[in-house]
Amino acid sequence: MAQLLLSGNEAIARGACQAGVGFAAGYPGTPSSEILQTLSALTQVPIEWAPNEKTALEAAVGAALAGARALATMKHVGLNVAADPLFTAVYTGVEGGLVIVTADDPGLHSSQNEQDNRHYAFAAKAPMLEPADSQEGLEFTQRAFELSEQFDIPVLLRTTTRISHSKALVQPGPIAPVQPGREPPENRAKYVMIPANARVRHRDLLDRLASLTEISDSGEFNRIEPGDASLGIIASGVAYQYAREAAPQASFLKIGMPFPFPAELVREFAGSVDRLVVFEELDRVLEAQVRALGLDCEAKPDEMLVGELSPQAAAQVIHGVRPPEAPAPDVPPRPPIMCAGCPHRPVFYILKKLKCYVTGDIGCYTLSTLPPLETLQTCLCMGAGVGQAHGISQVYDGDRPIVAVIGDSTFIHSGITGLVNMAYNQSTATVVILDNRTTAMTGGQNHPATGRNLRGEPAPELDLAALCRAVGVKRVRVVDSYDLTQLEEVLWRNVFSSMPKHA
Amino acid sequence: MLVGVGGQGVLTASEIIAQACRHEGYDVKKSEVHGMAQRGGSVISHVRYAEAGRVHAPVPAQGQVDILVGFELLETLRALGWLKVEGTAVVNMLLVTPPLAAGGAVPNRDEAVARIRQHVQRLVSVKGEELAHRVGNIRTANTTVVGATAALMPVSVDSWQQAVAEVVPSGTGQINWQAFELGRDMTLNREANSK
Numbered sequence: 001m002a003q004l005l006l007s008g009n010e011a012i013a014r015g016a017c018q019a020g021v022g023f024a025a026g027y028p029g030t031p032s033s034e035i036l037q038t039l040s041a042l043t044q045v046p047i048e049w050a051p052n053e054k055t056a057l058e059a060a061v062g063a064a065l066a067g068a069r070a071l072a073t074m075k076h077v078g079l080n081v082a083a084d085p086l087f088t089a090v091y092t093g094v095e096g097g098l099v100i101v102t103a104d105d106p107g108l109h110s111s112q113n114e115q116d117n118r119h120y121a122f123a124a125k126a127p128m129l130e131p132a133d134s135q136e137g138l139e140f141t142q143r144a145f146e147l148s149e150q151f152d153i154p155v156l157l158r159t160t161t162r163i164s165h166s167k168a169l170v171q172p173g174p175i176a177p178v179q180p181g182r183e184p185p186e187n188r189a190k191y192v193m194i195p196a197n198a199r200v201r202h203r204d205l206l207d208r209l210a211s212l213t214e215i216s217d218s219g220e221f222n223r224i225e226p227g228d229a230s231l232g233i234i235a236s237g238v239a240y241q242y243a244r245e246a247a248p249q250a251s252f253l254k255i256g257m258p259f260p261f262p263a264e265l266v267r268e269f270a271g272s273v274d275r276l277v278v279f280e281e282l283d284r285v286l287e288a289q290v291r292a293l294g295l296d297c298e299a300k301p302d303e304m305l306v307g308e309l310s311p312q313a314a315a316q317v318i319h320g321v322r323p324p325e326a327p328a329p330d331v332p333p334r335p336p337i338m339c340a341g342c343p344h345r346p347v348f349y350i351l352k353k354l355k356c357y358v359t360g361d362i363g364c365y366t367l368s369t370l371p372p373l374e375t376l377q378t379c380l381c382m383g384a385g386v387g388q389a390h391g392i393s394q395v396y397d398g399d400r401p402i403v404a405v406i407g408d409s410t411f412i413h414s415g416i417t418g419l420v421n422m423a424y425n426q427s428t429a430t431v432v433i434l435d436n437r438t439t440a441m442t443g444g445q446n447h448p449a450t451g452r453n454l455r456g457e458p459a460p461e462l463d464l465a466a467l468c469r470a471v472g473v474k475r476v477r478v479v480d481s482y483d484l485t486q487l488e489e490v491l492w493r494n495v496f497s498s499m500p501k502h503a
Numbered sequence: 504m505l506v507g508v509g510g511q512g513v514l515t516a517s518e519i520i521a522q523a524c525r526h527e528g529y530d531v532k533k534s535e536v537h538g539m540a541q542r543g544g545s546v547i548s549h550v551r552y553a554e555a556g557r558v559h560a561p562v563p564a565q566g567q568v569d570i571l572v573g574f575e576l577l578e579t580l581r582a583l584g585w586l587k588v589e590g591t592a593v594v595n596m597l598l599v600t601p602p603l604a605a606g607g608a609v610p611n612r613d614e615a616v617a618r619i620r621q622h623v624q625r626l627v628s629v630k631g632e633e634l635a636h637r638v639g640n641i642r643t644a645n646t647t648v649v650g651a652t653a654a655l656m657p658v659s660v661d662s663w664q665q666a667v668a669e670v671v672p673s674g675t676g677q678i679n680w681q682a683f684e685l686g687r688d689m690t691l692n693r694e695a696n697s698k
Binding site: 238333 | 580
């Protein structure tokens with residue numbers, strides 16, 4: 001079979017097919033979105049956009065319970081949303097293999113933080129594989145399904161933007177037949193996590209991890225690459241590639257499975273080299289583990305806790321060469337802006353005119369915080385603007401109307417419960433759903449209110465206005481944002497009217 | 504290294520170059536950053552190629568880029584620090600004013616070109632939009648720039664032809680190949696004349 005030039009995300013999709021994946025679900029999020037889109041072109045099994053990462057993972061857990069190999073994909077912050085099922089799914093284990101892709105975004109190319117999701121593996125006690133290029137993306141995905149079944153546990157596959165969105169040559173293998181679903185087992189001791197059962201499963205989990213530690217120490221994913229014994233480098237992911245270029249002669253311990261941590265292998269490697277350097281992106285996860293073994297090592301300076309690493313950062317840490325300070329080019333910046341004709345623009349124009357205090361969250365509309373609109377005052381996480389607007393309005397009784405803006409996809413993701421809260425606790429704030437009928441920021445994916453599924457086929461269409469009424473919102477208005485006069489009239493009439501002073 | 508503005512086809516261009524390197528038998532890695540690029544922001548893509556086993560990192564070190572391909576003048580200026588002292592810049596002579604920039608802060612075309620010349624030992628200028636207009640489709644401007652870049656790379660015509668055909672939208676293969684040849688021949692002629 002000829003080699004293909006695949007991105008990390010495309011390779012992961014290919015690996016899932018080579019493992020006979022029977023179900024996949026996720027929520028779009030840079031840099032993870034292309035995995036499901038690629039997968040949908042490779043296989044006819046159900047591939048779904050879920051309302052959010054939690055529902056995606058729960059559906060994948062269900063498919064795995066029914067014996068299928070199941071995949072859930074999300075960006076790093078998506079795993080925060082899906083953390084609840086994750087932390088207990090490691091107790092119950094699986095029937096079919098379950099693989100969860102978490103795509104981190106060091107450097108915040110398109111994210112609100114740069115959390116290091118390797119911590120989730122340690123915190124949730126979930127084994128994690130970490131590919132360093134597209135070929136490993138394919139192979140590790142395929143192996144992750146096998147490990148998941150062999151050790152009866154969900155497996156995390158962690159990428160970063162540079163792995164997900166870099167293309168490299170990949171040797172594909174044959175697509176495996178899909179492992180069909182079957183009747184789920186009646187095994188309540190294993191799948192009903194009441195305290196009496198969960199206590200037993202927690203102990204069992206530790207046993208499973210002990211067996212997985214043997215895999216971690218075996219050299220399959222964590223590999224010693226002997227070189228010059230005067231310098232030994234421990235590195236993972238794209239940081240490994242940078243270090244390889246900076247020190248081609250060095251000995252390497254390449255980490256592809258950070259959890260369970262390969263303590264024996266690390267001890268062996270440390271004992272075989274004169275100088276030990278840990279080179280890793282974001283937090284000091286590997287370094288902390290190495291030091292916990294009582295081993296001394298060198299590592300990056302604190303300034304490299306922020307942002308992406310690079311080949312020159314590798315040279316700095318390994319050889320002590322500081323790159324020359326390049327003067328910042330005197331060129332006007334070119335930040336992204338809302339598209340010409342974007343339906344969000346008129347809304348912010350009016351909200352600004354009405355001197356509203358506008359809370360918001362994640363989507364194209366976050367760009368309204370930049371000049372010239374400079375309207376959005378908060379962006380915390382998906383759905384947060386709705387909760388924040390309610391909280392503000394409960395304690396603030398000044399003259400400015402409190403308005404939360406939220407996109408249609410984000411509203412379905414995590415705005416609905418916030419709105420339920422507002423209705424229930426009689427909020428005086430206003431929510432504006434900016435309905436552009438797509439998940440725009442991540443490239444225009446379908447969602448439950450677009451009337452189309454992931455494959456673009458017709459699907460039942462969520463009625464946003466009816467939903468708002470159903471949760472108890474008294475005044476629901478639908479307005480065309482391109483009709484500026486009507487829009488101003490509706491906003492002006494409504495953003496003030498719930499406020500105590502205007503009631 | 505390829506730089507430009509969202510919508511110019513920078514990622515399509517880097518895909519053509521990476522695929523051509525693959526067809527030529529090189530090991531190749533390509534880096535790109537999605538996300539905000541669609542909304543008129545800066546776009547950067549790297550392509551690294553060499554004999555098998557020599558390409559590790561998908562991005563180069565700053566100051567180590569052999570060929571900087573600028574689809575737009577301000578983005579080229581912004582990226583000059585990546586270029587090797589003895590490197591080559593292939594630059595499309597187009598300036599796209601950033602929508603939010605204050606008038607005085609934006610250099611005009613001549614100023615921008617002068618600043619690029621100051622920094623770059625070897626400059627290949629391309630009038631991509633003009634060449635694209637000549638083949639009859641303005642949307643092939645990025646392909647003319649790829650053609651100009653191809654003249655500087657050890658990659659055969661066959662590999663380029665395969666790469667263009669598989670990357671550009673179906674039905675536009677022929678016109679894109681014309682655009683490619685126009686950009687390439689223009690560079691080759693100029694190189695020949697300057698020798």
